[in-house]
Amino acid sequence: MAIAEVGSVVLDCPDPRALAEFYAQVLDGTIVDEGEWVDLKVPGGPTLAFQAAPGHVPPRWPSAEHSQQFHLDLTVEDLDAAEKAVLELGARPLETDDRERTFRVYADPAGHPFCLCAC
Template sequence: MTSTNGIARLQLVAFDCPDPRALADFYAAITGWELDEDAGDWVQLRSDAGATLAFQEAPDHQPPVWPSSDRSQQAHLDFEVRDLDAGEEQVLALGARKTEVQPGESFRVYLDPAGHPFCLVLHPDAVTT
C-alpha cells in the first residue's frame, strides 16, 4: 500500500568526499546548477526546481568500487542525455573516469573525481545509430 502523505520531504542527497568544492564544481558543470552554499567542509548545489546535491568533507573517504560487493556503490546518480558519445566526451573533460565494466547499451557508467559512480543514460526519445 502506498501513501501520498509521506512523513518527510527529501531535502538533499549528500556525498562524502575529500574536496567538497571540487566535487561541487564537477557536478555544477554537468547540471548547470548554481552554488547554493559553501561552508568549506559542506558545499551545496541547488536546481531551480529545488533539488539539492550536497558535498561533505570526509578526509578518510574510501570511494566505492564498481562493480563489487566489497565496497558497493551504495548510491549513484543518473543523468539523461540525448547523445551518449557527446555526453561522455564532456564528462571525461571535466575529470570523470569511464569504468571498465559497461553492462548496457543505453547507459554508461563513470566515476566522479572522488570515485562515486554515476551514469549517463540515453534519453528515451533519442535516436540511436
C-alpha cells in the same frame, strides 16, 4: 500524503568544493559554499550536497566487497556528447564498452559511480 520530501542528496568526498564544481558543470547548478559542506542547487531537481570526509575511500565498480551504496542516474539527450563532456571535466569511465546500451557508467573525480542515461 508523504511523510517527507528529499531535501538533498549528500556525497562524502575529500574536497567538497572540487566535487561540487564538477557536478555544477555537468548539471548547470549553482554552488553555495559553506566550507566543509557545499550545496549545489540544481535546476528542477533536489539539492546535491558535498560533505568533507577525511580518509574517504571511494567505492569500486562493480564490487560486492566495496559496495557503491548509491549512484546518480543523469539523463542526457546525446550519450556520446555527454560522455565527452564529463571525461573532459575529470570523470573516469567504469563501464562504457557496450555502446548499444542506453546507459554508461563513470566515476566522478572523488570516485563515486554515476550513470549517463539516454532519455
